[in-house]
Amino acid sequence: MNPNERTSALFTDLYEITMARAYLEEGRTGLAVFETFFRRLPKNRGYVVAAGLEDVLDFLEDFHFEPDELEWLAGLGAYPRHFLERLGQLRFDGDVWAVPEGTVVFPYEPIVQIIAPIHVAQLLETYVLNQIHFQSVIATKAARMVDAARGRALVEFGARRAHGTDAAIKAVRASYLAGFDGTSNVLAAWRYGIPPFGTMAHSYVQSHGSEARAFEIFARLFPGTTLLVDTYDTLRAVDEVVALARRMGPDFQVGAIRLDSGDLGALAREARARLDAAGLGQVKIFASSNLDEWELAALVGAGAPIDVFGVGTRLVISTDAPTLDMAYKLVEYEGVGRTKLSAGKPIYPGGKQVFRRVEGGRFVEDVIARHSEWFPGEPLLVQVMAGGKRLLREGLPQARRRAREQVAALPPEVRALDPTAEYPVRFSKRLQQDLEALRQARA
């Protein structure tokens, strides 16, 4: 099995295909600019870490309909043969501008900008949003956990509670991008070259009845392993580990014990004391159990002697903020800015660029402007595809480095787990005037 499967072009909403037909019938195939952005930061979030671009570019490079997909569409009765033939010939030959993965972004800043004939660009909406949205949600949550862990190692553990298989795998990718150290997910480790981590489950201990037996067999087979100590009584199991070390002598190479329930801080302290008293200072402590960034911060802040954290559900679901109000919107058609005035959801017309002012290594202000404008600071969007050909191909390590650098450059009050200030973002005068002009024209 190839770990990188094709995503079907039918991963779209029916109206995209219906509109594609309408556009083609009308000969309305001019160049459109669609932008992906989010409108509001959720509670508890001062910034968003952009992620998912790599999957979008893979999808665009290979975008096509297979014969059996067209056959099935034909059976719906809404699409004539001549349209399905056109659909069968479609490839993505447009341009893409985007902020590289790991860039921090704020409301209304374009994350991905697609410039292509409108009937083609329209078909891409569902997949682009599906991937950029989820991976950005998770990269953001993970970046907060990395901050909270202050240098302790973090391992992703969430496959079982992630929303389906794709989420399980992409959550590994996004969390590693944001600074995590590894994952328990074997398929994701393979796909992305991320270090896989594994300990033992309660079932292993249970099947042996006694921890002494289970630990000894495991420790002899896997010398550097981690032993799970909370199946029956955590501290009693720590004593079993100490007893095992005495029995095994120099053969005892156990790397860590794992706590998975109870008061992790108190248990870690007591376990550390017992291990140290037995001369087992090299045995690390691994802890997991429904952790989020606030609990990580509390444990680390209180000096709990925990070396590695395993994080699952609250990372891969981003439980406190599982969605962003993200959209993929037409902002320009045939060179003319387009808007939408639906209640509470305005669109600023025209293709855009974002300029970020940096002073003394710290981000100071962003300006969202028309693509043709110029402001001081670094332009965030770079061209990543031209005429359907990929210009950017970067490894996950590079995006990972960028994510840490970007988060480190945020104002502390924006970066905080409980942010106390909004990062300053303004729209260029030109953008504001363009929106106002379209509003007036409609009034």
Next chain:
Amino acid sequence: MNPNERTSALFTDLYEITMARAYLEEGRTGLAVFETFFRRLPKNRGYVVAAGLEDVLDFLEDFHFEPDELEWLAGLGAYPRHFLERLGQLRFDGDVWAVPEGTVVFPYEPIVQIIAPIHVAQLLETYVLNQIHFQSVIATKAARMVDAARGRALVEFGARRAHGTDAAIKAVRASYLAGFDGTSNVLAAWRYGIPPFGTMAHSYVQSHGSEARAFEIFARLFPGTTLLVDTYDTLRAVDEVVALARRMGPDFQVGAIRLDSGDLGALAREARARLDAAGLGQVKIFASSNLDEWELAALVGAGAPIDVFGVGTRLVISTDAPTLDMAYKLVEYEGVGRTKLSAGKPIYPGGKQVFRRVEGGRFVEDVIARHSEWFPGEPLLVQVMAGGKRLLREGLPQARRRAREQVAALPPEVRALDPTAEYPVRFSKRLQQDLEALRQARA
């Protein structure tokens, strides 16, 4: 592209493979019973609708490691050749008992029970949980929305905000199972034979500049279509629909208008009045915009003239309760009950059955008992696989019927959007004694 792809056997956690090696090295390959259940109902939930079994059975039927998967595992350096050869020969040849999809379940009731050699059963944990958990979360949320809509049609719209592609597709499956009428997701419609629905996007209107033009072209191409009326000013756009009907005369076959922002109730009432005044009583009203079950109930309760609801984010994320505390636990090994006493997370030992007492068509009480016990009422778990061969293969329509019947049989105070009572579930005396005995033995 085959819409039903194989899921790699590497979709597992590293420790499952590590434990499989330990079990095999030790010759510990006896029969184990693992049960999947959840421990607590989230806030706002009186019951859970079980779903995901079909995908689990597909996975088990085809469970095997491919040569390139084994090759990659070999490269990790932790698994010797003789073990990887055994892994390559593994197939699932165990028994499975489960509650059929669409059954309502409560805390601690086994949803899926896997009986197989322990090293095999262990490897399945991640995928079984990943699918049963997510699909049950969504089927439950959807069942509540179906109740709230009181017979109005519901269409799933969430692909763009779902957590990845698998979630997008499985959310369609689970919501249809719970009573939804269709989806906008083309790939899922293909895979599951679910009716696809589609209207138009704001971008279509925007690209034309004028609604009059956009509506007319669309209405001529797709006679029974739905026109989106909130791009600029909803009621003005409704007037455009009326004007179009006058222009087109008998050619005007538009099926519905769609509201997507603002005060849906008030806009629906005013739109209905204008359409009716123009003799367009046959044009239905479709509404969407971040709806959940409480908003559906409020709109329906207030008599808003909305015929079809489109539901996205809050369904496919189950925003208010995106996870269940679900586990896959060893309860028996070689005929002996097993437990785990970790703080707050006890396991009742032994393979189980659930007996549901029904009186006058209403569910009255469940008893969770040892598999060998007998209680009055209907046993919920049925055997769905024997020796790796599938016994149950039912269509989605059958599960869908069951889900509606089961929800209808719940006590009203358990079924309510804001439940006011817990459904009565008790453990058999035998189960309680078995847990107590194991506790004593450990004390």
